[in-house]
Amino acid sequence: MESPLLIVSLIFLCFFPSALSSSVVTHLPGFRGPLPFYLETGYVEVDEEHGGQLFYYFIESENKPAEDPLLVWLTGGPMCSAFSGLAFEVGPLQFVSVEYNGSLPSLVYRPYSWTKVANMIFLDSPSGSGFSYSTKEEENDSSWFQQVYKFLIQWLVEHPLFISNPLYIAGGSYAGKIVPMVAKRILDGIGEGKEPLLNLQGYVIGNPFTGGRVDENSKIPYAHSMGIISDDFFEMIQKSCSGQDYRTPTDSQCQMYLNSFNNLFLSEINEGHILEAYCPEYRLNHLHSLASATSSKRILKENQNILRPPPFPDLSCRCYAHTLAYYWANNNFVRKALNVRKGTIKEWLRCNRQFPYSKEPKSNIKYHLSLLQRGYRALVYSGDHDLFVPFSGQNNG
Structure with a gap:
């Protein structure tokens, strides 16, 4: 059977x-x-x-x-x-x-x-x-x-x-x-x-x-509840933006307050985890600085898929590993081990923001x-x- x-x-x-x-x-x-x-x-x-x-x-x-x-x-x-x-x-x-x-x-x-x-x-x-x-x-x-x-x-x-x-x-x-x-x-x-x-x-x-x-409009009430913005600032936003969608405000004063929130407050906050340090990214062009070393030249030759290397945050930031992933996934030995088809992807990106x-x-x-x-x-x-x-x-x- x-x-x-x-x-x-x-x-x-x-x-x-x-x-x-x-x-x-x-x-x-x-x-x-x-x-x-x-x-x-x-x-x-x-x-x-x-x-x-x-x-x-x-x-x-x-x-x-x-x-x-x-x-x-x-x-x-x-x-x-x-x-x-x-x-x-x-x-x-x-x-x-x-x-x-x-x-x-x-x-x-x-x-x-x-x-x-x-x-x-x-x-x-x-x-x-x-x-x-x-x-x-x-x-x-x-x-x-x-x-x-x-x-x-x-x-x-x-x-x-x-x-x-x-x-x-x-x-x-x-x-x-x-x-x-x-x-x-x-x-x-x-x-x-x-x-x-x-x-x-x-x-x-x-x-x-x-x-x-709902996703975008919850950010400001959440920021207020967590002490990121003051009571006064929160009340001004509520008053000027009453009934409006924060994504497409129709009032100029509301837009001004939202710009302040985005440009001032969020610029100093790690949005992914507000208790962790803010991690501004800065470019450390390791590949150029290492190019003089013989061993590094060999490594550079193997990493033939490096086109737009991402910036490195501080080592203490958890997103530092994201940049390590970029160099790992664009290594030819790694691609061969993963059985990635040659010629299909010129450069692996953790997030393809330009697509x-x-x-x-x-x-x-x-x-x-x-x-x-x-x-x-x-x-x-x-x-x-x-x-x-x-x-x-x-x-x-």
Whole structure:
């Protein structure tokens, strides 16, 4: 008698021909010894017209891969690489933050990774972010969630053992706007009967954007509640901006106060964590200063993808590791180990800020409502010291 899993796998293969290429990675440059977890990298085609390929990092659960949930992790921005989630947030790797000297940055194992209890796909999405690529010259919210949906279906074609695992879509910051849109698309596909059932259980979002006015308009009340602005200044803003959207004020005095808030107060605050030191970035052109050393010349030759090196913050800043990631990911040995296709990405950027992106639709509230009304689980967590996306705005969303 045929097993249910085999039948489901055959149905998947009939519905969706393979569009995936993948490789198992056992060693990474900068990490001492073999990786203590299963890592697979690869590409999935999601846009045939524009040759759109999404790059992913798949890490099996270190607990019970056959039973543990499957999480698809999206990184915000938009246009930021999911490597941020892997190396700076919830994954099993982290950089050793020491002053960059021209050599390859070092990685170590993080023991508090979510991969201790879950299978995780860190997905560079949409195309144009991380190592994902396409000939398309613009992306938006709608194309992003559609690409993730297509990716997931195609990925499961090649990984049928995970079809029955509990499935969660996860992400943070701006990706928090996209996550419920992906989950809703999965439900729509199931309802249309166009593909086999996926075991969607819910979604997970951290410090999430919702879109609309709630995210931006919560910043000033939050700043006041945390003592960043005075009672008098807060009252002046409330009085002059009463009933107005802070993103598009119509009153000149309101605009003046908002400019003061943005230019004076926020210029001295670490918006990502208001209790940490403000970290202005300054450029240390290490590559030029090291060019006279023979060993450094060899290192420079290997780093053939360095085009626009980012500025270095102070070493005490947590974002120092972001710059280390730039030099690591643009090293040719690293790209070879990750099986990145040659000639596809000239320069890896943690966040591709120059890529055109339109934020439509304006709000994702209806997607949240649709999922919650159907009884799907949602975990929404938020740091209480985040000024980018204040938790008070999420409470009122």
